[in-house]
Amino acid sequence: MTDDLRRLVYYSRNRTAGAPEAVDGTIRGILETSRVNNARVGVTGALMFNAGCFAQVLEGPTSAVEATFERIQQDERHGDVALLAYDVVENRLFTDWSMAYVGASQAEVARYGDLADSSGFDIARMTGDRLCAVLHGLALEEEAAAAA
Ligand SMILES: Cc1cc2nc3c(=O)[nH]c(=O)nc-3n(C[C@H](O)[C@H](O)[C@H](O)COP(=O)(O)O)c2cc1C
Numbered sequence: 097m098t099d100d101l102r103r104l105v106y107y108s109r110n111r112t113a114g115a116p117e118a119v120d121g122t123i124r125g126i127l128e129t130s131r132v133n134n135a136r137v138g139v140t141g142a143l144m145f146n147a148g149c150f151a152q153v154l155e156g157p158t159s160a161v162e163a164t165f166e167r168i169q170q171d172e173r174h175g176d177v178a179l180l181a182y183d184v185v186e187n188r189l190f191t192d193w194s195m196a197y198v199g200a201s202q203a204e205v206a207r208y209g210d211l212a213d214s215s216g217f218d219i220a221r222m223t224g225d226r227l228c229a230v231l232h233g234l235a236l237e238e239e240a241a242a243a244a
Contacts, residue, residue, distance in 0.1 A: 099157040101188065104165055105181040105224035107151040108174040122173060123197070130195040139164050140188055142196035142231040149219050150174055153228050155188050181224025189232050196235035 112122045123145055134140065139156035152168070154161050169177050190196060219227070 099159055100184045101155065101186070102158045102161045103153065103155040103181065103183055103185045103189070103228065104161050104179070105151070105153050105228050106165075106177055106179045107149055107219045107222075107227070108177040110145070110148045110150060110173075111175050112173050123199070126173070127195055127197055134164065135194040137164065140190040140193055140195075142190055142193060142198060142235050144198045144231055144234070146199070146219075151219055151227055151231065153190065153231055155185065155190060178220070180222070180227060183224075189228065190235065193235060196231070196238070198231055198234035198238060 110119075112119055114122075127143065130143070134154075134156075137156065137160040139154055139160050141153040141155055144151040154164055156164075222230075
């Protein structure tokens with residue numbers, strides 16, 4: 097059986113209620129778990145949390161991406177999981193990140209002008225490729241800002 101390199105992109109609705117600090121704590125926990133688990137199985141990617149939605153890119157060997165996504169889908173901290181892309185790819189985009197985090201503010205996302213309209217950032221209108229490109233751009237920016 098081949099274990100091709102895959103890239104999966106989805107978005108979902110946040111089901112975590114509570115004060116901003118509690119939500120921050122939840123996201124920190126998700127990232128810590130993700131970074132440990134993903135590094136172990138060769139999954140890389142990025143997670144965005146914005147306006148009540150999550151968006152995530154997972155890339156790695158098919159078997160590892162599928163097992164990870166199965167677990168994620170069952171997680172009750174989010175729901176209405178919508179798959180945007182699941183493709184065999186030649187190369188990884190997020191080579192250096194077991195799980196990059198981009199907590200994109202409205203202002204950051206607005207800079208990607210064609211992705212935002214007057215009602216704000218509409219994740220449901222994006223293609224997998226677009227969403228992946230946005231997350232990659234934001235991950236690079238956050239890395240540059242952290243290194244400055
Ligand atoms: C939006 C979201 C994204 C997640 N992303 C990942 C991920 O990339 N990798 C991962 O292992 N778990 C991820 N999780 C957590 C899993 O759903 C699950 O809780 C975790 O994998 C269980 O790991 P453990 O058995 O080591 O505690 C995510 C959860 C949510 C809500």
